[in-house]
Amino acid sequence: MAERRSATIKDVAAAAGVGIATVSRVFSGTGSASAATRERVLAAARELDYRPSALGRGLKLRRSGGIGLVVPDVTDPFCAEVVAGVLACARTLGGHVIVDAAHGDPSREAEIVDRLVEQRVDGIIALPAGEEADWRAAARVCSSVVFADRVLPGLADVPSVLADDAGGVRSLTEYLAGLGHRRIGFLGGAPGRPRGVRERAFRDTLAQLGVPVEEDLVVAARPARDAAYAAAAGLLQRRADVTAVLAAGHLLGEAAVLVARELDLRVPADVSIAMMDDVAWAELCDPPLTAVARPGHDIGYRACELLLREPARRGRGGPVLLPTELVVRGSCGPLRSARR
Amino acid sequence: MAERRSATIKDVAAAAGVGIATVSRVFSGTGSASAATRERVLAAARELDYRPSALGRGLKLRRSGGIGLVVPDVTDPFCAEVVAGVLACARTLGGHVIVDAAHGDPSREAEIVDRLVEQRVDGIIALPAGEEADWRAAARVCSSVVFADRVLPGLADVPSVLADDAGGVRSLTEYLAGLGHRRIGFLGGAPGRPRGVRERAFRDTLAQLGVPVEEDLVVAARPARDAAYAAAAGLLQRRADVTAVLAAGHLLGEAAVLVARELDLRVPADVSIAMMDDVAWAELCDPPLTAVARPGHDIGYRACELLLREPARRGRGGPVLLPTELVVRGSCGPLRSARR
DNA sequence: CTGAAAGCGCTAACAT
DNA sequence: ATGTTAGCGCTTTCAG
Numbered sequence: 146m147a148e149r150r151s152a153t154i155k156d157v158a159a160a161a162g163v164g165i166a167t168v169s170r171v172f173s174g175t176g177s178a179s180a181a182t183r184e185r186v187l188a189a190a191r192e193l194d195y196r197p198s199a200l201g202r203g204l205k206l207r208r209s210g211g212i213g214l215v216v217p218d219v220t221d222p223f224c225a226e227v228v229a230g231v232l233a234c235a236r237t238l239g240g241h242v243i244v245d246a247a248h249g250d251p252s253r254e255a256e257i258v259d260r261l262v263e264q265r266v267d268g269i270i271a272l273p274a275g276e277e278a279d280w281r282a283a284a285r286v287c288s289s290v291v292f293a294d295r296v297l298p299g300l301a302d303v304p305s306v307l308a309d310d311a312g313g314v315r316s317l318t319e320y321l322a323g324l325g326h327r328r329i330g331f332l333g334g335a336p337g338r339p340r341g342v343r344e345r346a347f348r349d350t351l352a353q354l355g356v357p358v359e360e361d362l363v364v365a366a367r368p369a370r371d372a373a374y375a376a377a378a379g380l381l382q383r384r385a386d387v388t389a390v391l392a393a394g395h396l397l398g399e400a401a402v403l404v405a406r407e408l409d410l411r412v413p414a415d416v417s418i419a420m421m422d423d424v425a426w427a428e429l430c431d432p433p434l435t436a437v438a439r440p441g442h443d444i445g446y447r448a449c450e451l452l453l454r455e456p457a458r459r460g461r462g463g464p465v466l467l468p469t470e471l472v473v474r475g476s477c478g479p480l481r482s483a484r485r
Numbered sequence: 486m487a488e489r490r491s492a493t494i495k496d497v498a499a500a501a502g503v504g505i506a507t508v509s510r511v512f513s514g515t516g517s518a519s520a521a522t523r524e525r526v527l528a529a530a531r532e533l534d535y536r537p538s539a540l541g542r543g544l545k546l547r548r549s550g551g552i553g554l555v556v557p558d559v560t561d562p563f564c565a566e567v568v569a570g571v572l573a574c575a576r577t578l579g580g581h582v583i584v585d586a587a588h589g590d591p592s593r594e595a596e597i598v599d600r601l602v603e604q605r606v607d608g609i610i611a612l613p614a615g616e617e618a619d620w621r622a623a624a625r626v627c628s629s630v631v632f633a634d635r636v637l638p639g640l641a642d643v644p645s646v647l648a649d650d651a652g653g654v655r656s657l658t659e660y661l662a663g664l665g666h667r668r669i670g671f672l673g674g675a676p677g678r679p680r681g682v683r684e685r686a687f688r689d690t691l692a693q694l695g696v697p698v699e700e701d702l703v704v705a706a707r708p709a710r711d712a713a714y715a716a717a718a719g720l721l722q723r724r725a726d727v728t729a730v731l732a733a734g735h736l737l738g739e740a741a742v743l744v745a746r747e748l749d750l751r752v753p754a755d756v757s758i759a760m761m762d763d764v765a766w767a768e769l770c771d772p773p774l775t776a777v778a779r780p781g782h783d784i785g786y787r788a789c790e791l792l793l794r795e796p797a798r799r800g801r802g803g804p805v806l807l808p809t810e811l812v813v814r815g816s817c818g819p820l821r822s823a824r825r
Numbered sequence: 826c827t828g829a830a831a832g833c834g835c836t837a838a839c840a841t
Numbered sequence: 842a843t844g845t846t847a848g849c850g851c852t853t854t855c856a857g
Contacts, residue, residue, distance in 0.1 A: 150547070151626070153834055153835085154834060154835065155834080163843075163844080164844040164845070165834090165835080165844085166836080166837085166843070166845075166846095167842085167844075169834095169835065169836060169837090170836095170842095170843085172835095173835090173836075175836085175837090176842085176843090177842060177843090178842070179842060179843090194626060196599070196602050196603050196626070197603060198544070198603065199603045199604045199835095200540060200543040200544045200547075200549060200833080200834070200835085201834030201835035201836085201849090202834080202835050202836075203540040203835090204538075204540045204833085204834080204835070204836095204848095204850065204851085205834080205835050205836045205837085205848080206835085206836075207490070207540075207849065207850090209539075209540060211604075218569070219559065219568050219569050219572065220562070220565040220566055220568075220569050222560070222562070225560040226560055228560075228584075229558070229559050229586065232559065232584070232585055232586055241583045241585070241604060242584060242585070243582065243583055243584075244568075244572070244582060244583075244584045245581070245582070246569065246572055260581060261581075262536050263536050263537060263539045264539045264540075264581060265538055265539065265540050399769060403768075403769070406771075426765065426766030426769050426770075428743075429766050429769065430769055431746075431770070431771035493850055493851085494850060494851060495850080498828095503827075503828080505828085505829095505850090505851080506827070506829080506830095506852080506853080507828075508851095509850095509851065509852060509853085510826095510827085510852095512851095513851090515853090516827095516853090517826060517827095519826065519827090522826080522827080537850085537851075540849080541833090541850030541851035542850080542851050542852075543851085544832095544833045544834065544835085544849085544850075544851070544852095545832080545833050545850080545851050545852045545853080546833085546851085546852075547833065
């Protein structure tokens, strides 16, 4: 059983008694070929177990037919949704997807992009976390870049697909306020990060409702479990009078649930909890958590579509904004009385 | 601002006043080059913003330097862990990863593998779900295949990295039995699927413990939310006398929790629940769920290592078996009395 | 230490 | 409709 290297287009041509161009035509669908020839070619290919080399084709076409996808972390449920969306779209469009995770490290992100460029991907979809300068460079050297879920402040010209986070936070805030809550704690992302839109939406909505914003109730944490927990614990311990907590992400929500339990606070009797990101466990919690669902799958799908299918429409008219949905469950109740 | 196509090795050679072979040597690290020349080349490359084309290199080397990763579903928390592990390892080894999801569809899986072969990946890591024949063909045509987390019965010669599922189920079963439970419901995977090892471990352990196995308590479900729910509901309604449920996967565990709540069963007072897969929500549940942690990240990492780093040791001595860990929380209690 | 030259497998004119 | 040819960007002998 000889370890034969895989057959090339030349082998197939020879076996079928035709020129290599004909084989190429048959396989790329381009051009014409008589039914008879086509059959002979296909038969020869099958016989030889021939697979066209994407490397050869790519070199000639100067593009690989694949795209790069850069996320912070594939194990994050929301990121995973986005990845799934991209895969679904890429599949229908016939391209492959090179995925990598930057874990919030800008230098690592830059390195990933470098590698993707070397691979000659047709485009890059990113949930960016790194330096604007790096991405500016990437956008210049790479054929096309699309941001998903988040953007970089200084790169407004890069097309993007986002969830309407501001709208989501607004509906959550209004919901909580409508229940009578006035001292609402806000667990947000790290300062300076794009998460800023969430915090701004919180403040704005409260202002519109005529509820004064207490700076003490607005806290920020790095997007990591420990930081989220520390932030939630700090808030709930420092201000025993908060009657509701709005967590701006599922990690923060998780932290809030854990801290509330640790502090023996009943939910929602003692404190109401609501969060952004309607992840799977929201329904498994006791009580199930009220949350705002963000269309991760759609974001990924649309971003991929934007990249591969509508290079023309890209960037026209600012970011694509996808709606969120408030899912009311049992974790929020009407204001009763201060905890102490 | 002209839209210039990216610089090639030729451009760099010209700019640096050297031959293309020298540029190649400098960039691939191979061969020798005087410090001075090296500097000139690097400077020219930087000036031209040159990125070596993986396509050119790949064509010459007849391999892309990347690997393919085929999973059932990237949004599954366990799969996501495996993906993360593969990415981590591939990164240290300098290769990229093409990821795709087959969603349990054999034909789709076969198509993905076809595409990966066309991309000339250096190897494929798969959590296989499809036909043995397809994978047999893949293993033949592709340089190398490694199975992760699960195997195909007829393909024992394909190297694999697995969690010690049998051991995990055994410890869970012993734990439950040790608590006094005798009528333990088993929620397992679809019949005929590799999940069979879990069910067998359950039966064996019970037998060893001298506890009779009631067929009626062992049910199987497709790995989907609705099927899992139906199975759990069926079991708990049909047999009001089960005092404990062992869910062989996190979807099944989720279903058990939901059904128990629906049926107003208190956990663990009325029914104890334990499951395989220590996913994030296990700790958020109320009560937190006792579970067996399976090392998804390690499985991915080791599989990748096996593929890229130890082509020699592959397959030697059967599957690599990674240990699991029983994480006891509050969802299981001592046997008290029948529910009715 | 360095350059010239021969392809790797494929596509796209351009002939025929 | 089909064959011939010229590269795509790179690595790698083989000379010098």
